[in-house]
Amino acid sequence: MENYVLTDKFYSKDMDDFSEDPFCNPEQPTTITFEDITSAAYKIRTGINQTQCIKSHLSELTGMDIYLKKDFLQNTGSFKERGARYALLMLSKEKQQKGVIAASLGNHAQAMCYHGLLLKIPVTVVMPLIAPIMKIQKCRELKANVIIEGKDMAEARKVAIRIAQEKGLTYINGYDHPHIIAGQGTIALEILEQVEDIDAIVVPTGGGGLLAGVIVAVKALNPNIKIIGVESERCASFSKALECGEPTQTIIEGTLADGLAVPKVGYNAWATSRDSVDKMVVVQEEWIAVAILRLVELEKCIVEGAGACGLAAILAGQLDEFKGKRIVLILSGGNIDTTILGRCLERGLAADGRLVKFKATVSDRPGGISELCKLIGSIGVSIKDVIHERAWVTSDVFSVEVKVVCETRDFSHSLELRELMFANYKRVKFENLRSIKSSKPDITSTINNM
Structure with missing residues (x-):
């Protein structure tokens, strides 16, 4: 590894004052070498778990040969170790x-x-x-x-x-200390030992340390493997750096991928990876929620938003060029708060067209709401919540507006529910089935309506 230039201070554009961090100098960034990563692999071998990288049940769903590198199985739940x-x-x-x-x-x-x-x-x-x-x-x-x-x-x-x-x-x-980057790159050495004939590796990207480490290791051993970085639309700092030609301060919004919420790519990580990353993908938050749901349901993997971003890109159709090819997704972390996990699963169900909310105006005479519930149950739809409102119904005093949240088997089941409601009630409004397509949900307007 290059000798570090231990300057006294540097000025960071995203900070109001001078701060001393001699290992992250924007004027003289340190690039990581393959030898740095092999050194790291040797030194940490007895203290780090060699995590599984196995074929996913999602392969048939996506039309790709998907392998999952489960680094959330480290002792503290992330690759950061x-x-x-x-x-x-x-x-x-x-x-x-x-x-x-x-x-x-x-x-x-x-x-x-x-x-x-x-x-x-x-x-x-x-x-x-x-x-x-x-x-x-x-x-x-x-x-x-x-x-x-x-x-x-x-x-x-x-x-x-x-x-x-x-x-x-x-x-x-x-994410930018040279030894941190070198250590993160050891995950790529394991992947290359565990999976043959890889076409691409998808890397969750925040400050860029993991991406830089993976790029150095993979390109040294097999430059034909594509390295794809993936970010949330709410913290796309690496994409901003590519656009501007240098690490640039980026506005960060609240995101499910909080582990990637770094406002500025690290200078060492940028210098190491900028010329070798094959593609950067920015995914919508809704697809991250769906990816978390898919991993829980199909893989029994509880993964935080950052770790689910690679699958989110595939589900959103942003990596369709790898149909029929072998691709490795790095599940980088599993430290998701249990309350946030519950919200993510509900949002994933909504984005997937399986959690549906609608309003219907029904008779307020005895049995009116009961009839609605029986009708919904007749097609096997499960009612999650019912709220009725009388004071602001303008049609007549014998009507009540009912807000219903239902869980269905899939999108087509939701369409069946919608048609049933339209056939039996004059005033019905579905809030999150406006533009979902049967083949792949268009979920840009789903979450905000929950």
């Missing part, structure tokens, strides 16, 4: 004794805390106020010094760097 362990092992004895610090919403923090505990290296993590409580608690259980400060990651990062300067700790960036 690879880079974290390597970065900790590469510290000098003096720096290991002094300790490290990182800023993270969750996965990088947990990985650092876990391997810091195993290697007896003191770890401090700065987590913003928006970090999930369960991830904060997990870091505390791993004996780390957890600091909750900052409204978002940008502020948490400033705090972490300031503490690093004050206490002499080593700050380790979660």
Whole structure:
């Protein structure tokens, strides 16, 4: 690996002040080599799980030969352990004794805390106020010094760097530190050993560390394999960098793929990967919800939004050029909050045309709503919720407007329900079946109507 240029300070356009992070210098970025990745693979081999990469049941559904690299089966639930362990092992004895610090919403923090505990290296993590409580608690259980400060990651990062300067700790960036990138690249070496004749590998992309590591490893061994990066439309920082020709500050919105919500691609990751990525795909949030649902139903895999983005791109028809070919999806993480998982599954069902909401005006005389329920049940549709409204019905005083949420078997079953309602009631309005097609759901307007 190249020698790092330990400049005193650099100026980051996305921050209001100068911040010291000598391993991430925009003026002299460090590019990662294949030798760096093989070194990382050797050093972390006894502390990292070699996770499964097996053929998916989704292959028949999509018309592709799909393999799933299940790196959410690492001890802390994400691929982040690879880079974290390597970065900790590469510290000098003096720096290991002094300790490290990182800023993270969750996965990088947990990985650092876990391997810091195993290697007896003191770890401090700065987590913003928006970090999930369960991830904060997990870091505390791993004996780390957890600091909750900052409204978002940008502020948490400033705090972490300031503490690093004050206490002499080593700050380790979660996606752009050279050793982090090299460690993440070890996942590609495993994939190439586990699966033959690969046509493409799809990589969830946030700060770009995983993408850069995978590109270096794969292109060195088989340059014919296509490397596809995938992002959410609400945090497409790598696509923005490609558009502008350099890492550029990007507006980040709330996303199911919160693990990818990095406003600016890392400079080292960008320098390493920019000329070798074959395609970048930006997926809609609705398809991420459907992908999470598919993975739960068909693969029994509980995967967070970031890990489901590769499948989302396939389901949305954005990788149709790989029909009939062999493609590997990296399921990068499984640390999804249980309440968020419930919402994702409901949104996935709605986007899939299997959770349907409609309004109908029915008779308010005895048996009116009962008749509606019997009619719905007659075709095997399950009623999830019923709300009736009397005060604002303008037709007549003997009518009531009923809002019904139903679960159906599939999209065609939902169409059958719609036709049944139209045939029996004059005033019916379905809120999320406006433009869904039978072959593939057009889900751009589905989620917001829930």
